[in-house]
Amino acid sequence: xxxxxxxxxxxxxxxxxxxxxxxxxxxxxxxxxxxxxxxxxxxxxxxxxxxxxxxxxxxxxxxxxxxxxxxxxxxxxxxxxxxxxxxxxxxxxxxxxxxxxxxxxxxxxxxxxxxxxxxxxxxxxxxxxxxxxxxxxxxxxxxxxxxxxxxxxxxxxxxxxxxxxxxxxxxxxxxxxxxxxxxxxxxxxxxxxxxxxxxxxxxxxxxxxxxxxxxxxxxxxxxxxxxxxxxxxxxxxxxxxxxxxxxxxxxxxxxxxxxxxxxxxxxxxxxxxxxxxxxxxxxxxxxxxxxxxxxxxxxxxxxxxxxxxxxxxxxxxxxxxxxxxxxxxxxxxxxxxxxxxxxxxxxxxxxxxxxxxxxxxxxxxxxxxxxxxxxxxxxxxxxxxxxxxxxxxxxxxxxxxxxxxxxxxxxxxxxxxxxxxxxxxxxxxxxxxxxxxxxxxxxxxxxxxxxxxxxxxxxxxxxxxxxxxxxxx
Ligand code: HEM
Ligand code: HEM
Ligand SMILES: [Fe+2]
Numbered sequence: 001x002x003x004x005x006x007x008x009x010x011x012x013x014x015x016x017x018x019x020x021x022x023x024x025x026x027x028x029x030x031x032x033x034x035x036x037x038x039x040x041x042x043x044x045x046x047x048x049x050x051x052x053x054x055x056x057x058x059x060x061x062x063x064x065x066x067x068x069x070x071x072x073x074x075x076x077x078x079x080x081x082x083x084x085x086x087x088x089x090x091x092x093x094x095x096x097x098x099x100x101x102x103x104x105x106x107x108x109x110x111x112x113x114x115x116x117x118x119x120x121x122x123x124x125x126x127x128x129x130x131x132x133x134x135x136x137x138x139x140x141x142x143x144x145x146x147x148x149x150x151x152x153x154x155x156x157x158x159x160x161x162x163x164x165x166x167x168x169x170x171x172x173x174x175x176x177x178x179x180x181x182x183x184x185x186x187x188x189x190x191x192x193x194x195x196x197x198x199x200x201x202x203x204x205x206x207x208x209x210x211x212x213x214x215x216x217x218x219x220x221x222x223x224x225x226x227x228x229x230x231x232x233x234x235x236x237x238x239x240x241x242x243x244x245x246x247x248x249x250x251x252x253x254x255x256x257x258x259x260x261x262x263x264x265x266x267x268x269x270x271x272x273x274x275x276x277x278x279x280x281x282x283x284x285x286x287x288x289x290x291x292x293x294x295x296x297x298x299x300x301x302x303x304x305x306x307x308x309x310x311x312x313x314x315x316x317x318x319x320x321x322x323x324x325x326x327x328x329x330x331x332x333x334x335x336x337x338x339x340x341x342x343x344x345x346x347x348x349x350x351x352x353x354x355x356x357x358x359x360x361x362x363x364x365x366x367x368x369x370x371x372x373x374x375x376x377x378x379x380x381x382x383x384x385x386x387x388x389x390x391x392x393x394x395x396x397x398x399x400x401x402x403x404x405x406x407x408x409x410x411x412x413x414x415x416x417x418x419x420x421x422x423x424x425x426x427x428x429x430x431x432x433x434x435x436x437x438x439x440x441x442x443x444x445x446x447x448x449x450x451x452x453x454x455x456x457x458x459x460x461x462x463x464x465x466x467x468x469x470x471x472x473x
Contacts, residue, residue: 006375006376007078007084008084008085008088009074009075009077009078009084009085009088009091010074010075010078010372010375010376012071012074012085012088012091012092012095013071013072013073013074013075013372014071014372014376015071015092015095016067016068016070016071016074016095017067017068017071017368017369017372019064019067019099019102020064020065020067020068020071020365020369021064021369021459021462023060023063023064023067023102024060024064024362024455025455025459026056026060026106027056027057027058027060027061027064028448028451028452028455029452030053030054030056030057030060031053031057031448032445032448032449032452033048033053033057034050034053034054034057035441035444035445035448036445037049037050037053038050038441038444038445039441039442039445048110049113052109052110052113055109055126055133056106056109056110058130058131059105059109059131059132059133059134060106061131061357062131062132063102065209065357065361065362065365067098068365068368068369069209069212069365070149071368071372072216072365072368073149073153073169073173074091075368075371075372075375076165076216076219077153077156077157077160077166079219079223080160080161080163080165080166080219081156081157081159081160081161081162081163081166082160082161083156083159083160083161084156085152085156086152086155086156086159087148087151087152087155087156088152090148090151090152091148091149091152094144094145094148094149097141097144097145098141098142098145101138101141101142101145102138104138105134105135105138108124108125108126108135109126109133112125113125114126121135122135122136122186123135123136123137124137127139127184127186129183129193129197130197130201131200131201132180132183132197132200132201136184139180139184142180143177143180143181143184146177146180147177149173149177150173150174150177153169153170153173154170154174157169157170163229163233164218164229164233164236164237165215165218165219165233165236168211168214168215168236168237168240169212169215172208172211172212172215173208173212175203175207175208176204176208176209176212179199179200179203179204179208180200182196182197182199182200183196183197183199183200183201190258190259191258191259191260194254194258195255195258195260198251198254198255199251201254202247202250202251202254203247203248203251205327205356205357205360205361206243206247206250206251206275206327207243207244207247207248209360209361210243210247210278210279210323210327210360211239211240211243211244213282213319213323213360213361213364214235214236214239214240214243214282215236216364216368217282217285217286217316217319217320217364218232218233218235218236220312220313220316220364220367220368220371221286221289221290221293221316223308223309223371224307224308224309224312224313224316224371225289225290225293225294225306225307225308225313226293226297226306227289227290227292227293228293231289231292232285232289235281235285235289238281239278239281239282239285242277242278242281243278245274246271246272246274246275246277246278247271247275248271249267249268249270249271250268250271250272250274250275251268251272252264252265252266252267252268252269252271252272253268253269253272253335253337253340254268255268256268256337256340256341256344257340257341257344265337268335268337269335269336269337272331272335273332273335273336275327275328275331275332275335276324276327276328276329276331276332279323279324279327279328280324280328282320282323282324283320283321283323283324285320286316286317286319286320287317287320290317293306294306308374308380308381308382309370309371309374309381309382310382310383310384310388311367311370311382311383311384311385311388311392311461312367312368312370312371312374312382313367314367314384314388314392315363315364315366315367315370315392316363316364316367318359318363318392318396319359319360319363319364319367321359322355322358322359322360322363322396323356323359323360323363324359325355325359326352326354326355326356326357326358326359326360326403327352327356327359327360330351330352330355330356330403330407331352331356333348333352334348334349334352341418342414342418342419343410343414343418346409346410346413346414346417346418347406347407347409347410347413347437347440348406348407348410348411348413348414349410350406350410351402351403351404351406351407351410354399354402354403354406355399355400355403358399359399363396366458369462370382370462373462373465373466374465376466377465377466377471378473379465379471379472379473380471380472380473381471381472382465382471383470383471383472385461385468385470387457387458387460387461387464388458388461390454390457391454391455391457391458391460391461392454392458393454394450394451394453394454394457395451395454395455395458396454397447397450397454398447398448398449398450398451398452398453398454399447399451401443401446401447401450402443402444402447402448402451404443405439405440405441405442405443405444405447406440406444408436408439408440409436409437409440409441409444411436412431412434412436412437412440413431413432413437415431416430416431416434417430417431417432418431
């Protein structure tokens with residue numbers, strides 16, 4: 001019954017979330033294949049080699065997050081602007097174009113895998129830029145879909161109420177879509193190619209995606225705990241200024257050793273070292289508003305009504321912690337050139353990559369999925385269930401476990417391969433043969449399995465919420 005009355009924009013959002021969730025599952029499965037290959041190198045040899053499993057793992061990661069981000073915007077637009085989303089028919093059509101393009105890309109990755117080093121491969125198989133390997137025909141399709149999405153957001157935002165959240169999202173999403181273009185052209189100089197590639201990867205995750213998270217956190221706080229818009233949006237503007245202020249030039253921390261001029265050492269060191277500050281602000285923002293709202297409700301004598309979606313709120317709080325830990329702490333660790341000289345490209349990088357992507361993005365996007373499930377099923381207060389609690393504990397515990405295992409493995413590489421053996425070919429292998437490194441890889445696989453079981457529980461919980469009688473309607 002409820003889904004019939006669901007606003008069309010919100011309905012489209014649930015489609016986006018559904019496909020995102022499926023890709024999230026695929027991401028984890030291919031991660032498990034890649035992790036197994038570290039432990040048993042012959043696993044699926046010449047059927048699904050490590051390079052292919054890895055490509056699938058990280059591309060699925062990026063794409064599911066983009067789907068869930070589009071979904072989040074379509075979800076909150078009618079609430080924020082007070083009007084129906086404009087261009088929703090085109091939005092729905094573009095959704096199917098997007099899904100079809102991604103499905104074809106994945107099938108080609110799995111069944112064709114590689115091609116000769118020429119233009120046909122770039123156009124039809126893959127471009128070979130980590131995280132955004134999609135072939136050029138799909139790139140163009142993605143640009144069209146993104147433009148349609150941005151158009152809907154702008155048309156709706158300009159006609160409806162312009163809250164701070166919508167204004168920030170409008171500016172942010174146009175930058176987000178525009179940056180994708182930097183990863184689409186080919187140059188035969190690897191330094192030039194990497195230089196531009198980072199415009200997509202770094203400026204996405206450390207500038208535009210973080211700003212997106214700020215806006216979503218603001219929306220979530222207003223929706224779930226009734227935080228005051230004025231306070232929340234004041235924080236949002238401060239965070240946006242600090243995120244862009246440090247994140248844009250912080251890109252220098254990827255220009256230390258790729259053939260770019262040496263002045264990037266100083267620029268990268270200074271600005272990227274400032275990047276954790278807005279992350280602290282975002283952390284404080286969530287906890288402060290939570291405490292403040294609760295205090296005000298308690299004074300008014302109704303403490304029970306504070307949080308109307310417990311699982312979503314749990315994931316949002318986890319986001320504040322995870323963003324700070326994964327991006328702020330694990331990122332800061334290796335961001336100075338003096339340290340990065342030793343840690344660059346080790347498992348330490350992978351430890352940071354996992355905790356940051358999970359902490360900063362997976363958490364809040366899962367939170368938005370819970371908000372959507374609540375809205376779709378017309379639930380007044382969504383409570384935690386056994387499976388929602390086990391899911392969040394196993395996923396967060398699993399990812400944290402993988403991070404610790406990878407950090408230890410990275411430490412061995414830094415000490416043995418880099419410090420002791422001077423980054424030589426022999427040192428590379430000596431580092432990987434150490435007992436602590438090997439055990440790190442075993443533990444990553446074990447903790448990956450824990451994460452996957454948590455994911456299965458999360459799927460179960462999200463799918464059964466509509467029928468579960470514990471929630472207040
Ligand atoms: C949510 C935000 C962030 C995400 C999702 C993220 C993710 C990643 C990923 C996946 C990589 C590996 C890229 C590759 O494959 O080469 C990476 C590298 C790196 N990140 Fe982050 N990061 C974030 C924020 C930060 C912050 C705030 C800092 C510093 C304060 C930082 C410092 C670095 C550095 C220095 C590298 C290069 C590592 C190397 O030399 O091997 N990151 N990041
Ligand atoms: C079932 C759980 C998972 C397993 C077993 C797993 C395993 C792996 C493996 C084996 C790699 C390749 C590492 C290498 O090249 O040395 C990888 C890379 C990566 N994974 Fe996962 N992963 C899992 C979950 C996740 C999650 C939840 C996220 C983020 C939300 C994530 C983000 C990444 C990223 C960003 C990279 C690239 C790291 C880099 O280039 O430094 N993975 N993963
Ligand atoms: Fe970066």
